[in-house]
Amino acid sequence: MGPRVIRSVAIACALILTGTRVFAQEPPDVEALRVEVARLRQALEAVEAKLATLQVAPPSSAVPAGASKAFNPDTSVLANFVGVAGRNPASQQPALQLSEVEVAFQADVDPYARADFFLSAGPEGLEIEEGFVTFTTLPASLLLKVGKMRAQFGKVNALHTHRMPTADRPLVSENLFGGEEGLSDSGFSLSKLVPNSFMFLEATGEVFLGASNVFQTSKRSDLNYVGRLRAYHDLSEGSNIDLGSSVAFGPTNVGPDLNKRVVGLDATFRYKPLRRAIYRQFQARTELMWSHQEMPEAVHQDAFGLYGLGEYQFARRWYIGGRYDRSQRALDASIQDTGGSVFLTYWPSEFSQIRGQYRHTNYGDGVNADEVLFQFNFAIGAHGAHVF
Amino acid sequence: MRSMIRSLVFVLLATLVVSHPAVAAVQVVTTTADLGALAQEIGGDRVTVTALARGYQDPHFVDPKPSFILSVSRADLLIVIGRELEIGWLPPLINSSRNAKIQPGGRGYLDASLNVKILEIPTGQITRAMGDVHPSGNPHYWLEPDNGRRIAQAIRDKLSALAPADQAYFTQRYNDFDARLADAQKRWNSTMAPFKGTKIVTYHRSWPNFTDYFGLDVMGYVEPKPGVPPSPTHTLELIADMKSQGAKLIIVEPYFDLKTAQSIANQVGGKVLVLAPSVGGAKEAIDYIKLFDYDINLLAANLKQVTGK
Numbered sequence: 001m002g003p004r005v006i007r008s009v010a011i012a013c014a015l016i017l018t019g020t021r022v023f024a025q026e027p028p029d030v031e032a033l034r035v036e037v038a039r040l041r042q043a044l045e046a047v048e049a050k051l052a053t054l055q056v057a058p059p060s061s062a063v064p065a066g067a068s069k070a071f072n073p074d075t076s077v078l079a080n081f082v083g084v085a086g087r088n089p090a091s092q093q094p095a096l097q098l099s100e101v102e103v104a105f106q107a108d109v110d111p112y113a114r115a116d117f118f119l120s121a122g123p124e125g126l127e128i129e130e131g132f133v134t135f136t137t138l139p140a141s142l143l144l145k146v147g148k149m150r151a152q153f154g155k156v157n158a159l160h161t162h163r164m165p166t167a168d169r170p171l172v173s174e175n176l177f178g179g180e181e182g183l184s185d186s187g188f189s190l191s192k193l194v195p196n197s198f199m200f201l202e203a204t205g206e207v208f209l210g211a212s213n214v215f216q217t218s219k220r221s222d223l224n225y226v227g228r229l230r231a232y233h234d235l236s237e238g239s240n241i242d243l244g245s246s247v248a249f250g251p252t253n254v255g256p257d258l259n260k261r262v263v264g265l266d267a268t269f270r271y272k273p274l275r276r277a278i279y280r281q282f283q284a285r286t287e288l289m290w291s292h293q294e295m296p297e298a299v300h301q302d303a304f305g306l307y308g309l310g311e312y313q314f315a316r317r318w319y320i321g322g323r324y325d326r327s328q329r330a331l332d333a334s335i336q337d338t339g340g341s342v343f344l345t346y347w348p349s350e351f352s353q354i355r356g357q358y359r360h361t362n363y364g365d366g367v368n369a370d371e372v373l374f375q376f377n378f379a380i381g382a383h384g385a386h387v388f
Numbered sequence: 389m390r391s392m393i394r395s396l397v398f399v400l401l402a403t404l405v406v407s408h409p410a411v412a413a414v415q416v417v418t419t420t421a422d423l424g425a426l427a428q429e430i431g432g433d434r435v436t437v438t439a440l441a442r443g444y445q446d447p448h449f450v451d452p453k454p455s456f457i458l459s460v461s462r463a464d465l466l467i468v469i470g471r472e473l474e475i476g477w478l479p480p481l482i483n484s485s486r487n488a489k490i491q492p493g494g495r496g497y498l499d500a501s502l503n504v505k506i507l508e509i510p511t512g513q514i515t516r517a518m519g520d521v522h523p524s525g526n527p528h529y530w531l532e533p534d535n536g537r538r539i540a541q542a543i544r545d546k547l548s549a550l551a552p553a554d555q556a557y558f559t560q561r562y563n564d565f566d567a568r569l570a571d572a573q574k575r576w577n578s579t580m581a582p583f584k585g586t587k588i589v590t591y592h593r594s595w596p597n598f599t600d601y602f603g604l605d606v607m608g609y610v611e612p613k614p615g616v617p618p619s620p621t622h623t624l625e626l627i628a629d630m631k632s633q634g635a636k637l638i639i640v641e642p643y644f645d646l647k648t649a650q651s652i653a654n655q656v657g658g659k660v661l662v663l664a665p666s667v668g669g670a671k672e673a674i675d676y677i678k679l680f681d682y683d684i685n686l687l688a689a690n691l692k693q694v695t696g697k
Binding site: 108111114134136137138141142143193200202230232233234237240242270272274275276277278279316317349350351380384385386387388 | 442444445446449450451452453454455457458461475476477478479480482483484485486487488491492493494516615616617642643644645
């Protein structure tokens with residue numbers, strides 16, 4: 001219907017034009033008319049060709065539904081449900097618990113910055129897990145975050161619960177670095193890419209208030225500091241190595257003016273054949289931490305801990321892995337806890353996972369525990385992609 | 389003395405000129421190899437192109453590796469497929485790039501989907517129960533030659549804006565690509581003409597623009613819903629549908645497992661065909677036109693076998 005109408009209109013226009021020309025030029029010469037008709041035919045063909053391309057290409061940039069909500073932040077809700085069975089006299093973990101509901105709001109603030117908020121509701125109440133602004137367009141390869149955030153210390157500390165490969169955190173995090181919550185505090189984080197032609201090298205410096213599970217301040221002038229250097233290199237298109245060293249220093253509530261320093265090393269190897277990337281991958285990771293805690297009566301405690309973890313994806317939705325744990329205790333390094341876990345994770349989709357984990361722990365004070373943990377993680381809404 | 393100063397100044401100036409060539413290549417980073425190939429067609433030797441995802445990799449699932457952050461941090465121009473294809477991996481790269489030029493909305497950011505023909509834009513309410521539905525339409529739009537031309541136009545315009553001195557060069561290279569593409573389209577259209585209306589099955593919804601352009605009728609998918617792996621019930625239904633409608637060919641992307649597709653093909657007496665959905669998806673598919681050459685030749689030969697045309 002449409003093209004035919006346009007074509008008839010074009011022909012009519014052409015005829016009218018021809019008519020006016022004929023009357024304007026006298027006397028009408030047959031040869032001139034022939035030239036004129038040929039010219040018009042050409043013009044008509046051009047119009048038809050143009051019409052044809054338009055029909056092929058109605059560039060469909062249709063605006064999707066919900067455009068009026070375009071400036072609302074990406075909103076998502078993530079839930080973590082954990083159950084535990086078996087005997088562990090050293091643990092207060094309840095048998096069944098919706099241990100965390102995380103609500104995330106993420107959006108660009110303006111052309112220069114973006115903001116991320118993660119509110120965490122758990123049995124202890126609602127708290128701000130993270131809430132920070134990231135200035136993405138600073139000069140000199142700098143990236144600045146301001147707000148409350150998880151510190152860039154090692155690997156596990158920066159991970160939210162739903163990104164952990166296990167239903168718990170390693171013993172070394174529990175003993176030396178604040179457990180589930182870790183070092184998450186109000187402060188600044190400034191990081192810079194260090195230009196070189198060999199690898200990705202990133203240096204990060206952070207300053208925090210000192211109101212976390214790791215550091216506690218009693219004076220306004222006593223802040224705590226974190227530094228990290230991360231090096232990453234692609235070994236091949238499907239494998240890479242990721243190395244980091246971190247240091248954290250600050251006051252603690254062990255006593256007035258008693259500080260703590262933690263030094264960490266982490267190494268991760270990843271293998272993922274690109275053609276089979278959605279079916280197979282392997283990851284091995286280790287983190288080592290040395291904690292130096294000043295104690296009253298001038299005796300300090302030097303505690304060491306580590307974990308080693310391997311995880312293998314053997315089918316599109318299935319992962320299996322194991323973890324070895326060993327850590328002394330920060331306030332009494334003579335006590336060393338060891339443990340091991342095996343775990344199996346099923347991902348019905350990218351937005352949910354179901355995990356079973358068997359965990360054996362030998363506590364240094366003579367208590368042994370064998371437990372089975374199970375975990376359901378699920379998310380709704382638009383949750384921003386995670387950093388690697 | 390004065391001449392000595394003059395020669396020193398001259399030497400200094402000469403060094404400056406040598407170490408800072410007047411025309412520096414535009415650093416282009418593209419998310420996929422197809423966009424990389426098109427940027428190379430238009431940019432020629434005035435650009436340096438880095439494509440992040442490989443052509444044989446599922447473009448929905450790419451790791452945002454720090455090495456990619458480095459590439460993006462150095463880019464003058466970032467070209468993306470858009471329509472949320474890269475939503476799972478591109479935002480962290482852009483956020484960590486510390487590069488103001490290529491932030492969305494910046495001068496060096498080009499969303500290639502803005503002027504192309506997009507299919508399967510959902511209407512009404514969508515939920516995750518429908519699988520991985522892209523709210524702003526199917527992002528696999530580059531597999532249609534006319535869209536390739538439109539992307540090339542957008543790249544020509546963007547490069548000309550970033551390097552106005554080379555505008556004539558980019559225009560000439562676009563015109564040359566346009567002419568070669570038009571010739572190739574005639575060839576592909578005539579090769580595919582006998583198979584118009586043939587019913588086929590694809591693994592994922594990666595091919596709507598391709599099949600729409602060449603007149604193939606996709607009657608089903610190996611995935612029960614986009615992004616959801618095959619299920620036994622759906623597989624049985626698909627086998628029954630293929631038998632009743634006489635569909636014999638299953639097109640699979642190189643990054644999917646062939647097992648289910650192969651067993652369906654065995655049941656219906658058909659064939660599984662792995663086509664390249666992107667440049668680099670097969671050894672021979674080294675540029676945008678060769679990608680179609682490869683796919684069309686393979687597809688036509690196999691359609692001939694199963695349809696007897």
